[in-house]
Amino acid sequence: MKPIGIFYGSSTGVTKKIAEKIKENLEPGLVEIYDVKYVKPSDVEKYCNIILGSSTWGKGILQSDFERFLYDVLIFSDLKGKKIAIFGTGDSVVYPDSFVDAIGIIFEALEGKGVNFVGEFSTKGYKFDSSLSIFGEKFIGLPLDDDSDGEQNKLRISLWTDFLKFDLN
Ligand SMILES: Cc1cc2nc3c(=O)[nH]c(=O)nc-3n(C[C@H](O)[C@H](O)[C@H](O)COP(=O)(O)O)c2cc1C
Structure with missing residues (x-):
């Protein structure tokens, strides 16, 4: 596998923690983690394999650092031909109407830039009412609910990173 850059935005540390777990489940020596603030x-363009992670803060609202990164940096980067996987953190019990919306917002902002998206994930086992992250029958990335369903994190991260080992370059 070629090197992987993980780029996360995190307000209370949850998405940062998940980024570290994803790194452990891939080949750690190949993975570099970046806080999108900096x-x-x-930094993005040097990777063929990119993983993006953001929490959701209200209906349709990205984590604030990630929002700046997406609209000031990412959409102006040359992403043509790159493999991109997205993960998101949220809370399906307290915010069931906008569960992990960030994943879908990031996906839609980057569609049409010649990116190859990988890492869609089954909705099976999740309980929520509405999410901008569903395209077809599946989530377009990996949702994690550390607040209300955190005991599923280990299994979900392990399944997702196994898919990524096949799908990334
Ligand atoms: C004010 C507030 C609004 C939130 N809105 C949403 C939301 O709309 N959808 C969702 O899935 N999670 C929502 N959450 C939950 C956070 O996304 C979740 O706690 C996440 O793990 C925070 O990750 P971070 O520490 O990496 O930023 C909200 C949390 C707070 C405190």
């Missing part, structure tokens, strides 16, 4: 286009 990232410029060249």
Whole structure:
């Protein structure tokens, strides 16, 4: 596998913690983690394999650092031909109407930039009412609910990273 860059935005540390777990489940020596607060286009463009992670803060609202990164850095980066996987953190019990919306917002912002998206995930086992992250029958990335369903994290991360080992370059 080629090197992987994980780029996360996190307000209370949950998405950061998940980024570290994802790294452990891939080949750690190949993975570098970046807090999006400090990232410029060249940091992203050097990777063929990119993993993006953001929490959701209200209906349709990205984590604040990630929002700036998406609209000021990412959409101006050359992402053509890159493999991109997205994960998101949220709370399906307290916010069932906008569960992990960030995943879908990131996906839609980058559609049409010549990106190859990987890492869609089954909705089986999740309980929520509505999410902007569903395309077809599946989530377009990996949702994790550390607040209300955290005991599922280990299994979900393990399944997802196994898919990524096949699908990333
Ligand atoms: C004010 C507030 C609004 C939130 N809104 C949503 C939401 O709309 N959808 C969702 O899935 N989670 C929502 N959450 C839950 C956070 O996304 C969740 O706690 C996440 O793990 C935080 O990750 P972070 O510490 O990496 O930023 C909200 C949390 C707070 C405190």
